[in-house]
Amino acid sequence: MNPRLVLLLLAGLLVAVPLSLLAGRVWIDPFSPTAHNASIILVQLRLPRAVLALAVGAGLGAAGAAMQGFLRNPLADPGLFGIAPGAALGAVLSFWTGYAASPWLLPVFALAGACGAMTLLALIAGRSGGVALFTLAGLMVSSLAGALMSLAISLSPSPFAMTEIVTWTMGSLADRSWREVWIALPLTAAGIGVLLAAGRSLNALTLGEAAARSLGVEPFQLQAMMIIGIGLTVGSGVAVAGIIGFVGLMVPHFVRPFTDHRPSSLIVPSALAGALLLLISDCLCRVLPLAGGELRLGIALSLLGTPFFLHLLLKMRQELA
Amino acid sequence: MSLGASNLSVKNRLDGVSLQCRRGMVTAICGPNGAGKSTLLSCMAGLLRPDVGDVQLGGRPLSQCSTAQRAQWIGYLPQSPEVAWDVSVEVLVSIGRLPWKDAPAKEAQEAIDEAIAAMDLEALRHRPVSRLSGGERARALMARVLATRPGWVLADEPFANLDLAHAAALMRRFRQQTRAGRGVVLVLHDLATAMNHADQVVVLKNGRVEAEGPPEIALAREVIHRVWNCPARWLGDPGERALSLGQPSPFTLDAR
Numbered sequence: 069m070n071p072r073l074v075l076l077l078l079a080g081l082l083v084a085v086p087l088s089l090l091a092g093r094v095w096i097d098p099f100s101p102t103a104h105n106a107s108i109i110l111v112q113l114r115l116p117r118a119v120l121a122l123a124v125g126a127g128l129g130a131a132g133a134a135m136q137g138f139l140r141n142p143l144a145d146p147g148l149f150g151i152a153p154g155a156a157l158g159a160v161l162s163f164w165t166g167y168a169a170s171p172w173l174l175p176v177f178a179l180a181g182a183c184g185a186m187t188l189l190a191l192i193a194g195r196s197g198g199v200a201l202f203t204l205a206g207l208m209v210s211s212l213a214g215a216l217m218s219l220a221i222s223l224s225p226s227p228f229a230m231t232e233i234v235t236w237t238m239g240s241l242a243d244r245s246w247r248e249v250w251i252a253l254p255l256t257a258a259g260i261g262v263l264l265a266a267g268r269s270l271n272a273l274t275l276g277e278a279a280a281r282s283l284g285v286e287p288f289q290l291q292a293m294m295i296i297g298i299g300l301t302v303g304s305g306v307a308v309a310g311i312i313g314f315v316g317l318m319v320p321h322f323v324r325p326f327t328d329h330r331p332s333s334l335i336v337p338s339a340l341a342g343a344l345l346l347l348i349s350d351c352l353c354r355v356l357p358l359a360g361g362e363l364r365l366g367i368a369l370s371l372l373g374t375p376f377f378l379h380l381l382l383k384m385r386q387e388l389a
Numbered sequence: 390m391s392l393g394a395s396n397l398s399v400k401n402r403l404d405g406v407s408l409q410c411r412r413g414m415v416t417a418i419c420g421p422n423g424a425g426k427s428t429l430l431s432c433m434a435g436l437l438r439p440d441v442g443d444v445q446l447g448g449r450p451l452s453q454c455s456t457a458q459r460a461q462w463i464g465y466l467p468q469s470p471e472v473a474w475d476v477s478v479e480v481l482v483s484i485g486r487l488p489w490k491d492a493p494a495k496e497a498q499e500a501i502d503e504a505i506a507a508m509d510l511e512a513l514r515h516r517p518v519s520r521l522s523g524g525e526r527a528r529a530l531m532a533r534v535l536a537t538r539p540g541w542v543l544a545d546e547p548f549a550n551l552d553l554a555h556a557a558a559l560m561r562r563f564r565q566q567t568r569a570g571r572g573v574v575l576v577l578h579d580l581a582t583a584m585n586h587a588d589q590v591v592v593l594k595n596g597r598v599e600a601e602g603p604p605e606i607a608l609a610r611e612v613i614h615r616v617w618n619c620p621a622r623w624l625g626d627p628g629e630r631a632l633s634l635g636q637p638s639p640f641t642l643d644a645r
Contacts, residue, residue, distance in 0.1 A: 137474075268487055269487075273473070274472060274473045274481075274484060275471070275473075278436060278465070279465065279466070279467050282434050282435070282436060282460065282464070282465035283460050283488055284456045284457050284459070284460030328476060328480045329474040329476045329480070329517075330480055331474070
């Protein structure tokens with residue numbers, strides 16, 4: 069791990085967090101807080117939202133880094149490879165069945181969905197699959213989750229549930245409270261912990277599966293750690309914020325050139341950079357003047373991520389040529 | 390610790406293979422395509438569990454050794470090894486320390502430095518893998534195996550993508566390892582390399598041992614004819630042998 073990079077990212081967060089608390093539809097002047105609900109806005113709205121952005125972003129960043137290491141594929145992303153859609157499917161089922169009314173069941177459903185999708189992906193392509201097999205398996209898991217989600221929406225018991233589901237899948241951090249923070253924060257932290265513990269094994273996987281096994285890596289154990297770690301980080305993120313894609317794809321690419329390229333040295337910086345990216349994007353979404361509400365974070369990041377993905381593809385094409 | 394196999398069978402691939410490798414020696418496993426060479430090496434590296442029989446490490450069945458123990462004792466270099474991320478040579482070599490993850494950092498650094506020195510990579514220590522030539526890359530991957538300081542080095546076709554000079558240089562380094570007391574087991578395609586550099590040769594065909602022993606015996610002309618189904622003749626002096634193929638010499642015709 070590059071300590072200078074970590075310090076730099078931490079410094080960035082130290083600057084960005086206070087600024088994000090001031091920005092929004094109501095701008096708060098730190099020196100003479102004139103808005104009369106300033107303290108309520110800060111403590112009940114902006115602070116939980118900022119903490120949530122940090123937690124979800126860190127989880128997605130770390131999950132992306134670990135997943136790229138595990139699949140040995142620089143294009144891997146929890147969103148693109150069906151993990152986030154799996155979590156979303158779980159959450160949608162909880163809306164659909166009405167269990168979402170209980171605050172703790174939605175995250176449970178989302179976690180189960182994320183772990184289920186990751187298990188499916190690992191089963192199809194986890195043993196010795198190449199990049200192409202993984203990508204296709206990810207696409208399959210992703211479209212399966214999407215189709216089942218559409219099915220749930222089309223069969224939704226009430227128009228209310230339908231609107232709820234549709235808005236929620238778009239991914240946003242608006243109107244979240246401390247309750248969501250207490251769901252996301254511990255689960256994400258636990259997930260990142262699991263991914264960090266898998267770091268050395270992921271490094272060995274750089275040399276391919278046979279060499280990794282000869283170095284003592286137990287493939288099933290590593291697979292289980294990936295399923296739990298990515299399930300926890302992505303599942304809890306989706307549970308509180310809906311689908312926010314491309315963070316896990318973009319962040320490791322920003323960070324990698326400043327590290328020694330080992331998967332293990334990428335996890336912490338990716339978590340920090342993911343937190344920073346989500347915090348800043350969420351702020352921008354909040355202050356961007358848009359008729360009829362605010363830009364949804366999930367949509368904003370997809371708009372940002374797609375060109376980035378294209379850029380990666382073009383770069384790979386050049387390398388192959 | 391010795392490394393041996395007794396009565397190894399893997400469905401459709403190995404059929405009752407027994408062999409004994411000795412430390413301080415280069416053992417070559419030869420055979421035509423599909424003979425089961427790589428399967429045998431995988432079994433000996435503990436990566437593939439045989440259906441019948443077992444591999445013994447120091448007289449103990451490998452299946453009873455812990456994964457960590459096995460990883461510390463047996464270094465394995467797969468055929469055409471990939472490197473997924475563009476790490477530097479030093480970082481690549483350091484991955485070989487995984488089986489000793491609890492060892493002190495000083496010892497780890499010593500082992501890494503020793504492996505880098507043994508493979509003559511000091512000047513390339515900080516160079517990314519993507520900017521290495523084929524020969525340098527092969528040496529870096531070999532250094533990764535040595536960084537574990539294993540008692541045994543098992544390599545599957547280590548010279549497959551190397552030109553003559555680089556293959557000879559790498560072979561010399563395998564030799565040096567045997568002088569350091571390690572056992573080396575190589576799957577080799579090129580019979581001349583096995584003839585000139587191995588101490589012991591095992592010839593496989595259809596999953597069975599067809600011949601074994603010192604190279605002059607295990608790779609004798611009759612064996613090559615029988616196993617590879619190809620008339621051949623060794624030229625040159627011992628240690629500098631070359632194989633002449635194809636032309637059925639009058640001698641071979643006489644033998645028929």
